[in-house]
Amino acid sequence: MSVRDILEGRLTEKEVELRGWLVTKRSSGGVQFLMIRDGTGRLQCTVHKDEVGEKIFQKTDKLTQESSLTLKGIVKVDKRAPDGYEVKVRDLQVIQLAAQDYPLSKKEHGIDFLMDWRHLWIRSSRQAAILKIRAEVIKACRDFLDEEDFTLTDSPIFTPSIVEGAATLFETPYFGDKAFLTQSGQLYVEATIAAFGKVYCFGPTFRAERSKTPRHLTEFWMVEPEMAFFSFEDNLRLQEEMVSYIVKKTLEKRSKDFEVLKRDIKPLKKVEPPFDRISYTEAIEILQKNGYSIEWGEDLGLPHERTISLKFEKPVFVHRYPARTRAFYMQPDPVDSKVALCADLMAPEGYGEIIGGSERIHDLKLLEQRIEEFGLPRKAYEWYLDLRRYGSVPHSGFGLGIERVVTWICKLKHIRETIPFPRTMTRIYP
Amino acid sequence: MSVRDILEGRLTEKEVELRGWLVTKRSSGGVQFLMIRDGTGRLQCTVHKDEVGEKIFQKTDKLTQESSLTLKGIVKVDKRAPDGYEVKVRDLQVIQLAAQDYPLSKKEHGIDFLMDWRHLWIRSSRQAAILKIRAEVIKACRDFLDEEDFTLTDSPIFTPSIVEGAATLFETPYFGDKAFLTQSGQLYVEATIAAFGKVYCFGPTFRAERSKTPRHLTEFWMVEPEMAFFSFEDNLRLQEEMVSYIVKKTLEKRSKDFEVLKRDIKPLKKVEPPFDRISYTEAIEILQKNGYSIEWGEDLGLPHERTISLKFEKPVFVHRYPARTRAFYMQPDPVDSKVALCADLMAPEGYGEIIGGSERIHDLKLLEQRIEEFGLPRKAYEWYLDLRRYGSVPHSGFGLGIERVVTWICKLKHIRETIPFPRTMTRIYP
Numbered sequence: 006m007s008v009r010d011i012l013e014g015r016l017t018e019k020e021v022e023l024r025g026w027l028v029t030k031r032s033s034g035g036v037q038f039l040m041i042r043d044g045t046g047r048l049q050c051t052v053h054k055d056e057v058g059e060k061i062f063q064k065t066d067k068l069t070q071e072s073s074l075t076l077k078g079i080v081k082v083d084k085r086a087p088d089g090y091e092v093k094v095r096d097l098q099v100i101q102l103a104a105q106d107y108p109l110s111k112k113e114h115g116i117d118f119l120m121d122w123r124h125l126w127i128r129s130s131r132q133a134a135i136l137k138i139r140a141e142v143i144k145a146c147r148d149f150l151d152e153e154d155f156t157l158t159d160s161p162i163f164t165p166s167i168v169e170g171a172a173t174l175f176e177t178p179y180f181g182d183k184a185f186l187t188q189s190g191q192l193y194v195e196a197t198i199a200a201f202g203k204v205y206c207f208g209p210t211f212r213a214e215r216s217k218t219p220r221h222l223t224e225f226w227m228v229e230p231e232m233a234f235f236s237f238e239d240n241l242r243l244q245e246e247m248v249s250y251i252v253k254k255t256l257e258k259r260s261k262d263f264e265v266l267k268r269d270i271k272p273l274k275k276v277e278p279p280f281d282r283i284s285y286t287e288a289i290e291i292l293q294k295n296g297y298s299i300e301w302g303e304d305l306g307l308p309h310e311r312t313i314s315l316k317f318e319k320p321v322f323v324h325r326y327p328a329r330t331r332a333f334y335m336q337p338d339p340v341d342s343k344v345a346l347c348a349d350l351m352a353p354e355g356y357g358e359i360i361g362g363s364e365r366i367h368d369l370k371l372l373e374q375r376i377e378e379f380g381l382p383r384k385a386y387e388w389y390l391d392l393r394r395y396g397s398v399p400h401s402g403f404g405l406g407i408e409r410v411v412t413w414i415c416k417l418k419h420i421r422e423t424i425p426f427p428r429t430m431t432r433i434y435p
Numbered sequence: 436m437s438v439r440d441i442l443e444g445r446l447t448e449k450e451v452e453l454r455g456w457l458v459t460k461r462s463s464g465g466v467q468f469l470m471i472r473d474g475t476g477r478l479q480c481t482v483h484k485d486e487v488g489e490k491i492f493q494k495t496d497k498l499t500q501e502s503s504l505t506l507k508g509i510v511k512v513d514k515r516a517p518d519g520y521e522v523k524v525r526d527l528q529v530i531q532l533a534a535q536d537y538p539l540s541k542k543e544h545g546i547d548f549l550m551d552w553r554h555l556w557i558r559s560s561r562q563a564a565i566l567k568i569r570a571e572v573i574k575a576c577r578d579f580l581d582e583e584d585f586t587l588t589d590s591p592i593f594t595p596s597i598v599e600g601a602a603t604l605f606e607t608p609y610f611g612d613k614a615f616l617t618q619s620g621q622l623y624v625e626a627t628i629a630a631f632g633k634v635y636c637f638g639p640t641f642r643a644e645r646s647k648t649p650r651h652l653t654e655f656w657m658v659e660p661e662m663a664f665f666s667f668e669d670n671l672r673l674q675e676e677m678v679s680y681i682v683k684k685t686l687e688k689r690s691k692d693f694e695v696l697k698r699d700i701k702p703l704k705k706v707e708p709p710f711d712r713i714s715y716t717e718a719i720e721i722l723q724k725n726g727y728s729i730e731w732g733e734d735l736g737l738p739h740e741r742t743i744s745l746k747f748e749k750p751v752f753v754h755r756y757p758a759r760t761r762a763f764y765m766q767p768d769p770v771d772s773k774v775a776l777c778a779d780l781m782a783p784e785g786y787g788e789i790i791g792g793s794e795r796i797h798d799l800k801l802l803e804q805r806i807e808e809f810g811l812p813r814k815a816y817e818w819y820l821d822l823r824r825y826g827s828v829p830h831s832g833f834g835l836g837i838e839r840v841v842t843w844i845c846k847l848k849h850i851r852e853t854i855p856f857p858r859t860m861t862r863i864y865p
Contacts, residue, residue: 007632024664026629026826044632044663045584071629071826101797101827124626124818125825127588133630140587147577154475157570158557161856162592162639162654163863177607177616179653180643184863186607186616193856196554196865199456199501200563202437202474209592209638213610223609224592233474234454367531388554388865395555396456396501397531426591426623433593433614435626435818 008046011090016080021092023050024100026128027072030065037065039094040087041076047130050076050092061097070107071128073100116419123426124435134262135422138255139411143207145254146228146405149247150205155230158197160190160206165385173212175223186211189404192334192389194231195365198400199392205230217430218307219419220357222408224428231402237336237346237364240401241322244350244360245278247405248320252276255414268416272354275318282322285344288313302327305349310357317353324348333379334372336364352413359410362403369393438476441520446510451522453480454530456558457502460495467495469524470517471506477560480506480522491527500537501558503530546849553856554865564692565852568685569841573637575684576658576835579677580635585660588627590620590636595815603642605653616641619834622764622819624661625795628830629822635660647860648737649849650787652838654858661832667766667776667794670831671752674780674790675708677835678750682706685844698846702784705748712752715774718743732757735779740787747783754778763809764802766794782843789840792833799823 006021025043032038035054040047054062068074078094108122109129119126126132150157163177163184175186190206197204207228214221232243252273256263263270283291285305292299292309299309305323313323325344328337335345347363366372372393376386411423421427426435436451455473462468465484470477484492498504508524538552539559549556556562580587593607593614605616620636627634637658644651662673682703686693693700713721715735722729722739729739735753743753755774758767765775777793796802802823806816841853851857856865 024828042630044628044630073826073828100829101823103825107825122821124623124821125629127627128630136588136627136630137586143587144577144581147574151574156567157573158566158855159639159656161854161858161863162641163858165864175607175609177605179605179863180645180860182863193554197557197566197855198474199555200472200474200558200566209589211592215610226589385864391552391554393531395533395537396503398454398503399530424591425588425627428591428593430610433591433609433612434595 008041008043008048010045011048011080011092012046012088014090017082017090019080020077020095021080022075022077023048023092024075025073027068027070027074027103029070030068032066035062037062039065039068039076041074041092042128046088048088048090048092049086050078050094052094052097057094057096061094064099065094065097067102068099069103069105070110071103071125073103074098075100116421120421120427120432121434127425130265132422134259134265135411135415135417136425137262138259138415139407139423141255141259142251142411142414143226143407145251146247146407147207148254149250150203150228150230153203153243155203155205156197156201158194158201158204158206159208160187160193160229162187162208162211173214175211175213188212189227190229191231191402191404194229194402195389195400196392198231198233198398199396202234203230203232215430220307220409220412222420222424222427222429225424226407227404228407229402229404231400233398233400235364235401236399237324237348237401240362240364240403241280241282241324241348242278244322244362244403244405245280245320248280248350248360248410249277251410252414266415268414272318273414276320276353280320280322280350281317282324282348283313284324285326288323291316302330304330307357310351311355314351314353314357315355317351320353320359321351322348323351331363333375333381334363334365336366337371352409354413354416356409356413358406359413360403360405362401364399364401367393367397367399369397438471438473438478440475441478441510441522442476442518444520447512447520449510450507450525451510452505452507453478453522454505455503457498457500457504457533459500460498462496465492467492469495469498469506471504471522472558478518478520478522479516480508480524482524482527487524487527491524494529495524495527497532498529499533499535500540501533501555503533504528505530546851550851550857550862551864557855560695562852564689564695565841565845565847566855567692568689568845569837569853571685571689572681572841572844573656573837575681576677576837577637578684579680580658580660583633583673585633585635586627586631588624588631588634588636589638590617590623590659592617592638592641603644605641605643618642619657620659621661621832621834624659624832625819625830626822628661628663628828629826632664633660633662645860650737650839650842652850652854652857652859655854656837657834658837659832659834661830663828663830665794665831666829667754667778667831670792670794670833671710671712671754671778672708674752674792674833674835675710675750678710678780678790678840679707681840682844696845698844702748703844706750706783710750710752710780711747712754712778713743714754715756718753721746732760734760737787740781741785744781744783744787745785747781750783750789751781752778753781761793763805763811764793764795766796767801782840784843784846786839786843788836789843790833790835792831794829794831797823797827797829799827
């Protein structure tokens with residue numbers, strides 16, 4: 006028996022036993038109103054002095070916030086109750102009387118304070134709603150890919166090689182040698198496409214970035230699909246289908262959590278294929294027209310991405326970035342080799358990049374040349390070059406950052422609330 | 436159009452286009468027999484000289500193992516073909532002619548050699564079957580828990596504290612401080628039960644164990660469910676249901692892969708609740724009767740677990756180990772505080788531990804005492820103690836090691852084949 010069962014109307018006038026935590030308590034005359042949370046929802050429970058007797062009523066009176074308890078009672082329809090139902094309590098047992106000094110009792114706290122108490126803060130309705138949506142986003146990613154006949158092939162966390170740049174690597178001693186923590190599983194899923202065609206990895210990735218922006222974590226989760234025989238265009242189509250599926254499923258399943266967050270879901274309802282596509286060159290022109298002093302060849306920063314994002318109602322692909330500013334493995338555009346067949350997907354409403362993807366170089370000679378041009382340690386990439394020696398095929402893939410998607414879908418100001426225990430430059434506790 | 440579509444009989448007598456890799460080739464008279472792999476399966480394709488002409492036939496003749504190609508042809512039912520179907524080729528395009536020295540062309544290779552070429556070895560039918568079963572096991576875990584109303588709450592990888600013992604920790608410099616790579620997400624999911632009731636984390640975990648056994652990896656994946664209000668017995672029941680579900684779903688969905696592995700599935704079909712339960716004390720007696728010189732209080736090693744495992748047809752719980760040899764957070768047995776309310780689940784057929792679980796201590800004083808007795812750094816556990824200060828409830832949980840389950844289900848001799856890119860003491864490449 007759970008709060009959700011009651012709220013779904015299946016237990017009206019029935020006797021129930023609930024186990025949970027006391028969220029709030031108020032008293033009016035001979036009645037205590039307890040808001041109880043049991044992990045499936047919240048429900049008002051009332052304790053009437055003249056029905057339960059003095060002993061239970063006094064016990065109730067002493068209950069502190071977050072105390073754990075078991076209660077028995079009858080489910081009643083009551084229009085005055087916040088959710089239309091309440092439990093009229095007949096008996097109540099305290100499991101543990103919470104210490105009086107529950108730190109999150111007041112409404113306003115600074116973010117550092119809240120993060121110090123993250124292990125308790127996740128109990129709050131807003132944080133719990135975000136984490137429920139996160140779980141749904143993850144499930145939607147997996148369900149979509151499984152339905153599309155992808156095979157999950159986990160990439161390793163310990164790696165000998167370097168994907169995104171040495172400056173942002175975490176490193177650990179490894180039995181007399183050293184290992185780097187993965188920044189992306191992509192190179193490894195490129196290997197498994199030859200066995201399974203369409204594959205993905207889904208795990209934590211790590212970047213030791215010295216940036217305190219609202220969209221960086223040192224530890225974040227990425228899903229990285231990789232598809233044999235997918236062209237650059239096929240890749241974009243898959244991305245817009247997947248992102249639309251994630252949004253649709255999350256809206257369907259977590260509508261109550263969006264209400265808790267007071268998230269206006271109208272913009273999310275517009276998210277369906279096709280998404281708009283603009284080239285990096287067009288993006289630079291838009292930015293220049295909007296007063297930015299940015300030149301062709303420069304990276305887009307968060308303010309730039311925001312500006313672009315706000316011009317479109319749906320997510321928008323910015324494609325064909327300058328090849329020399331992007332990763333070594335990206336296929337050059339056959340029409341103009343200065344740009345790469347890559348695209349970043351920008352979420353709307355002022356959010357920026359949530360996906361980075363590209364067609365990968367499948368020609369051995371070109372890839373060897375790129376590894377040299379980028380000054381990468383050839384030896385660490387020998388196995389990756391083998392993929393081009395033995396049955397190379399055109400292929401594409403992308404990486405979707407879970408926390409960035411959740412930040413956008415929940416319309417949050419900062420990415421740190423989208424993961425149970427965020428890790429940033431200044432925080433690994435709790 | 437895929438090989439699987441053809442093998443499922445949907446394309447007979449139709450013209451198809453396949454893209455894939457050449458697994459083997461043999462020639463007989465004017466006919467080339469190509470075994471093609473496309474990621475969904477393998478299929479025989481025949482090239483008849485008198486039908487395709489000299490040019491295509493010569494191109495076919497030059498094809499090396501693992502070359503990538505596109506071919507067009509007509510699907511035929513043919514009882515002589517290995518799978519009852521074949522494609523009679525009309526046209527063939529080589530995408531990339533693989534280098535002549537494909538390293539895995541011979542049948543027998545040593546394990547170090549195979550692991551050096553792991554990025555190509557995964558293409559072999561046996562390795563691919565194992566990885567398909569792995570993916571199914573993971574999906575079954577998630578589906579089971581989602582259906583049982585669990586919420587996924589990812590635990591962090593970077594941690595300040597120590598769960599399983601300092602000797603086996605990987606450590607990384609962290610912006611002037613240091614962080615440890617998680618050995619288990621359990622402590623963190625204990626926090627999220629107060630928000631969601633039933634939760635799990637599912638991610639890679641790390642142990643720097645200096646052991647070269649057939650069941651240890653330095654990086655392995657664990658699913659760790661944690662349930663508020665679950666007793667020790669509730670915990671065992673959930674485990675036997677979950678393991679039975681995993682086996683059942685995997686048998687259902689991956690029967691062809693079990694055939695590839697030549698795995699006798701009869702023992703797996705017996706896996707259903709309830710599982711047998713014996714106490715650690717009973718296990719010691721069994722071992723002593725079987726000639727082991729083991730005393731009460733000693734740890735069970737792999738030979739011990741094997742011996743116990745072989746006495747039972749189904750997985751068996753060994754419960755109530757000596758408390759002082761187990762983790763600090765385990766609830767003592769109220770009947771005999773020398774033992775803990777914990778159990779390891781031993782897989783049958785000579786496999787050992789696949790799950791470790793326990794009821795957790797929910798009493799603040801007792802937990803504080805244990806942290807002191809175990810000599811753990813109290814400060815790192817303050818947040819964990821808070822969970823007992825503010826609304827503590829009885830709770831239980833367990834950790835299931837994915838690679839160990841796959842080793843057993845596939846009946847492998849060594850755990851290293853159960854993960855795409857295994858990491859051991861001596862290997863982080865490729």
